[in-house]
Amino acid sequence: MRTIAYIGTSLDGFIARKNGEIDWLIQFDSEEINQSYAKFSSGIDAILMGSGTFKKVLTFPDWFYHQKVFVLSSQIKTVPDNLKDKVTILSMPPKQALIYLSEKGYSNIYVDGGKVIQSFLKENLLDELIVTKVPMLIGNGIPLFGELDHDIPLEHLKTNLFANGLVMSHYKINRHNNP
C-alpha cells in the first residue's frame, strides 16, 4: 500500500486563505497542470480526504473525482444523495482508515487536505509528497504543514517546472526509517 499527498501551496506554504478561498491558486490552472494531475490520478485507486476538503469540494460545480472518495470525519454523518455511491464517510483514526482501505483492496491512496496530510506526517503514515509551489506570497492562511515532534527527512525524486511558473517537487518518505 502506498499513500501519496498531492497538493498546491503558495510559496509561503498556504493551501488556502483563512476563509478557505483558493482564488490565488486556481488562477494558475492550465492544460499542462490538468495533464499532470491526470497522469498522477491514473495511478491512484482511492482518495482519502478530511472534512474541510470535502466541504470545499462540494462547493465546486462538478464532482471531478474518478476514484472512490473516503472522508475521514467524525462530524460528517451523511453525504448528499447524488454522491452516495461515490463517497464513504470513515469515522476512524488515520491508521485504522488505512487498514480498512487495504482490506477493501485499495493500494494507491491519494491523501488530500491540510489536516489529514499533517496527521499522516505526524503518525508516519505518508509515503510520498508531491507539492506544487505557486509563484505567489499570500501572507497568511491555512498552512500545509504543522508541528512535528521529530524531523522528517525526504528523498527528492524529481521536480517538474510548468510554463506558468509552478514548481512541482515529488518527495519520497522512507517511513520505515523514521521513529
Add this chain to the structure above:
Amino acid sequence: MRTIAYIGTSLDGFIARKNGEIDWLIQFDSEEINQSYAKFSSGIDAILMGSGTFKKVLTFPDWFYHQKVFVLSSQIKTVPDNLKDKVTILSMPPKQALIYLSEKGYSNIYVDGGKVIQSFLKENLLDELIVTKVPMLIGNGIPLFGELDHDIPLEHLKTNLFANGLVMSHYKINRHNNP
C-alpha cells in the same frame, strides 16, 4: 539598484530551529552548492543583514563574506575589532538603508535574514528572491515568511536542482506593479 534575498529553508518553510540551530541545513553543504553561492555572490556588492543573522554569523569559525556587510540594527552599537573594516552597523529603517547604500555606490544588495527579508517584502523593497528548499521537514522553527497585508505575485525565473535533493527557485518581484 537591485535587492536580492538568497536563503535556504526546510520544505516546511523554516530558516532555523527555534533556538537558531541550522544543523539540519548545513548537512546539505556540497561543492555544487558552494559553486552556486560563489556564482550568486560574484554579482553582489554589498550584504545587508539583521542582527539575528549577524550574531549567528559571528559564531562561525571564519568570516566568509567578500563584500562589505551592513547590519540593520538599533540594538547592536559596535562590531568586534577584527571586523571594523568589514562590517558597518546601520541604525535606520530598511528604506533609508537602501538610500544610504545607493549613495555609497552599491547597486546589487544581498538581503539576508528572516526578519530583514520579511520587512523588505512588507515594504515592497525586494526585487528578487532565491529560495532553496532542503528535503526535510523540521516541524517548527523560525519561518522565512511572515504576515503580509497584500498578495505578492512572483515571476518564476528558473529552478536549479542539486544532486543532494535541494531545489533552488529564483523569483523576480515586479515591485513597481505592487501596492
